[in-house]
Amino acid sequence: MRRFLAMLLVGILIMTLVACGGNNTQTNGQPADPDKKGQEISGEITVFGWGGGEELQSRKEATKIFKKLYPGVKVNEIWLPADNIDVKLDAALAAGNAGDVIMMSPDWKGLRSKWFEDLNPYIERDNLDLEALLTQGVDGGYVDSDGKREGMPTTASDFMIAYNKEIFDKAGVPYPTNEWTWDEFAEVSKQVSSGEGANRVYGIVSHWILQSLAPFVYGGAPYNEDWTKQTLDDPNTIKGYQLFGDLVKAGAMPDDAAAKSMPMDQMFAAGKAAMYPMGLFEASTIAKNVGNNFEWGIVMPPKDPSGKTVNIKFQTGFAMNKASKNKEAAWAYIKTVSLNKEVGDLYSKVNLPAAKEAAESTFVNMKIENTDISMVDFVTGLQDAITFPWGGAISKAGDLYAQMWQQVTIQGKSAEDAAKEYASQIQSAFDSIHQNRK
Amino acid sequence: MDTYYKSKRTGDLIRYSLSYVVLIICAGIFIFPFLWMLSTAFKIPSEAYTLPPKLFPKTFTLDNFIEGWKYADFTRYTLNTLTVTLLATLGTVLSASFVAYGFARFKSRYNNLLFTAVLATLMLPSQVTLVPTYLLFTKMGWLDTLKPLIVPSFFGGGAFNIFLLRQFFRSIPKDLDEAAYIDGANAFQIYYKILLPAIKPALITVALMSITFHWNDYMSPLIYLNSDQNFTLAIGLQFFQNSFGSSQIQMLMAVSLITVIPVLILFFVGQRHFVQGITMTGIKG
Secondary structure (H helix, E strand, C coil), rough: CHHHHHHHHHHHHHHHHHHHCCCCCCCCCCCCCCCCCCCHEEEEEEEEEEEEEHHHHHHHHHHHHHHCCCCEEEEEEEEEECCCCHHHHHHHHHHCCCCCEEEEEEHHCCCCHEECCCCCCHHHHCCCCCCHCCCCCEEEEEEEECCCCCCCEEEEECCEEEEHHHHHHHCCCEEEECCCCEEEEEEEHHHCCECCHHHHHHECCCCCCCCHHHCCCCCCEEECCCCEEECCCHHHHHHHHHHHHHHHHHHHHHCCHHHHHHHHHHHHHCCEEEEEEEEHHHHHHHHHHCCCCCCCCEEEEEECCCECCCCCEEEEEEECCCCCCCCCHHHHHHHHHHHHHHHHCCCCCCCCEEHHHHHHCCCCHHHHHCCCCCCCHHHHHCCEEEEEECCCHHHHHHHHEEEEEEEEHCEEEHHHHHHHHHHHHHHHHHHHHHHHHH | CHHHHHHHHHHHHHHHHHHHHHHHHHHHHHHHHHHHHHHHHCHHHHHCCCCCCCCCCCCCHHHHHHHHHHHHHHHHHHHHHHHHHHHHHHHHHHHHHHHHHHHHHCCCHHHHHHHHHHHHHCCHHHHHHHHHHHHHHHHCCCCCCHHHHHHHHHHHCCCCHHHHHHHHHCCCCHHHHHHHHHHCCCCCHHHHHHHHHHHHHHHHHHHHHHHHHHHCCCHHHHCCHHHHHHCCCHHHCCCCCCCCCEECHHHHHHHHHHHHHHHHHHHHHHHHHHHHHHHHHHCCC
């Protein structure tokens, strides 16, 4: 027994040593040298990013292109799943090992600003005309109100309204066009709804993005540009929230119980809802799920009273860690994955590329997988789209906006009453953001 | 007399029938997600979303398993998960039983205070300790290795396990220890030769809980690991989801099914001891 135990312990020790063998990465110090040409850049950088599926694959492929262009730079890659990545990133930034290049989104709104390098001097030094190089609308939100550029875009995604042609045909309602308004949207949603109970077919699913669209649909906004003041009590903002409250009351949008009965993409794919606000990021999944179940198409989200299409965009880009010891290589990486045409072509398979050349040649000629639906509208839709409003430093206030949305769409309160209840709390949340930043 | 037995038998029959009906309904509710996973794993994408949901796929496919497994290095992830789970479980069982033995059998002025301090750690949310432990492991050079996932298990094995095993130790008469002392055994020999065999059901319970926890743990590997070669299954499965939560559900279900099988087998093998362990420690609620 003793011999057995001794052998077991030795075995465990060996297994532990083998199992725990890993590699820690370090960056080489390399002074920035503006006169160096791209090909002469060398050293080591660590790239920290996240995602999954084809989207992540495209980021890994983009890094391969960078390595081909800059053979002197060794790139250590940290690619992780997106779920709970904020916790990891905060810990890594605090420990100083988050990498030289870090994925970032403009909807973080100042959350990690202190960690990021201002990229303006690099852009000026390289004489980059971003307006000519970047797809229109892809760049919003990367520059702070004080002019600091926190990152460069790589991809973006906006929304289209996917609609089930069979349900429209059955209801005798014409398909929507890119010129429709939110009043028409509400009317159409009611017209194409039918059935009762478990057989109910809804006009529009209860998609999470509707809450973000609501304040803007009649030209309102949830807060002002520098997020110092909530504008929930603006009549146009209230009217936007009320539109969705009314849709639930009319049975054109699922109530809370119905919304919880199945995932919303499943509801659309199963023919239980006529319309679905579909992000570009989920287009191929939706297409696969719908399969041959029914014919469908896409249309731009409706216009606000001023004639501007109301859309929300999600953007992804890269920032440079202020603590990077190889800023030249880090900048070269950021520039490549943002502006290089070959990289843009790669990204086109999964998202809208930041590189204008790729967006206007490769992306616009693509179709949603297994369909003949063109991607062109996603490019047009991005131009006026609003950066996702509830991220980063705004998230605490965003939770209160979400509660207000629930009061209207779940509790059936009027938007005006809900706004009265939440306006002061939301204002306090904004005040505390700015106090903390001082 | 006959009438009495007849009515008693009828009463029993009704009672048992009702119990079984309730149990079958509950079992059906609990097993449904598993059946849905099983069925989705064999479906083509468009079939996964048909309504009403169909348990048996119209077009049966194994592609989800083949493509899903090739999607990332799941063989390596499985090996890493096995390594972490087995070693961490060994550490948990050994160290938790050792600490629990101390609390159950040795008296000191600070015994209760120390035990309260151990239990108090249960109330500490793991998020609170995350950043400090991350910094600690970074300083130790353990980042991106499996060490942070294994080694801490050898230092106490967790407050809940210590509590569970202490309760079990306390249920064993001290006469056994005293008899062993008289026979010349020392404290370690009593722990190892007398008490450990006596608490086998509790050790198996702790081992099963530890295996399930480490097999499914997502947060710790996410925090401490960076390289694909070190990832575990819980991390690997998340790669089926893009950053907006949109996922390739069929492949996710197929690979999840494969990864859940070892835990299921283990649970069925050890469930007798597990139930015994839970019942005897009085933690069944």
